[in-house]
Amino acid sequence: MKRGELYRVTHPSANDPKKYRVFVVVSRQVLINSRYSTVICAPIYSVHDGLSTQVLVGIDEGLKHDSSIHCDELVSLPKSVLTNFVGRLSLQKIEVLNKALCIALDIPE
Numbered sequence: 001m002k003r004g005e006l007y008r009v010t011h012p013s014a015n016d017p018k019k020y021r022v023f024v025v026v027s028r029q030v031l032i033n034s035r036y037s038t039v040i041c042a043p044i045y046s047v048h049d050g051l052s053t054q055v056l057v058g059i060d061e062g063l064k065h066d067s068s069i070h071c072d073e074l075v076s077l078p079k080s081v082l083t084n085f086v087g088r089l090s091l092q093k094i095e096v097l098n099k100a101l102c103i104a105l106d107i108p109e
Helices: 091-104
Strands: 005-010 020-025 038-045 054-057 067-070 075-078 084-088
Touching: 054 091
Parallel strands: none
Antiparallel strands: 005 020, 005 084, 020 038, 038 067, 038 075, 054 067
């Protein structure tokens, strides 16, 4: 598992009406490689509101249609549910993701 990879998670939460949702791993690689059982992820939705905390993704990243990473909705997921690999972000897209995460967390660039 690597930062920037996308995984389809079945029944991600009790409040989510979808049968599955795709998430992108945003944790630093040291945490991903550690003994900790969870990683921080951002959900991907088909809705894009044009916010600076949303990153456009789509077919190039392994998805079926244009979607958006929502950096304002970070969640901690067990590594054990991240088994259905979908695709990965390019280095350029990871740079855009990093900027969106800085904005979402109010961290100066």
